Amino acid sequence: MFSLITLLIALAAVVIGYGGARRFVRDRLRYVDGAQKGTAPIIAGIVAFLIALPVVWLLPLVGVGTAIAFAVSVATGVAVGARDIKSGNYPSLPRA
Numbered sequence: 406m407f408s409l410i411t412l413l414i415a416l417a418a419v420v421i422g423y424g425g426a427r428r429f430v431r432d433r434l435r436y437v438d439g440a441q442k443g444t445a446p447i448i449a450g451i452v453a454f455l456i457a458l459p460v461v462w463l464l465p466l467v468g469v470g471t472a473i474a475f476a477v478s479v480a481t482g483v484a485v486g487a488r489d490i491k492s493g494n495y496p497s498l499p500r501a
Contacts, residue, residue, distance in 0.1 A: 407466060415471040422453065422478040423485075430486025431495045441487045450480030
């Protein structure tokens with residue numbers, strides 16, 4: 406039972422990390438050159454892992470593997486968001 410809950414928590418963390426990072430880079434960091442460099446996903450993944458470590462410490466049900474999966478999903482989201490910017494594959498923002 407606990408393994409299923411752990412798997413669902415890990416899956417939710419991965420989906421939220423990937424989607425949030427991709428959307429943030431694509432929508433908010435569109436004109437920031439540093440977000441489109443090759444080192445940005447690595448830095449984002451390390452920072453995400455460091456942020457997830459206290460959560461792993463506070464919730465023993467969630468293991469270090471979840472923190473690693475979250476960090477990899479954030480790094481992948483940043484890389485794909487930067488690729489979306491370079492290819493022009495992003496939705497246009499509504500004009501106010």
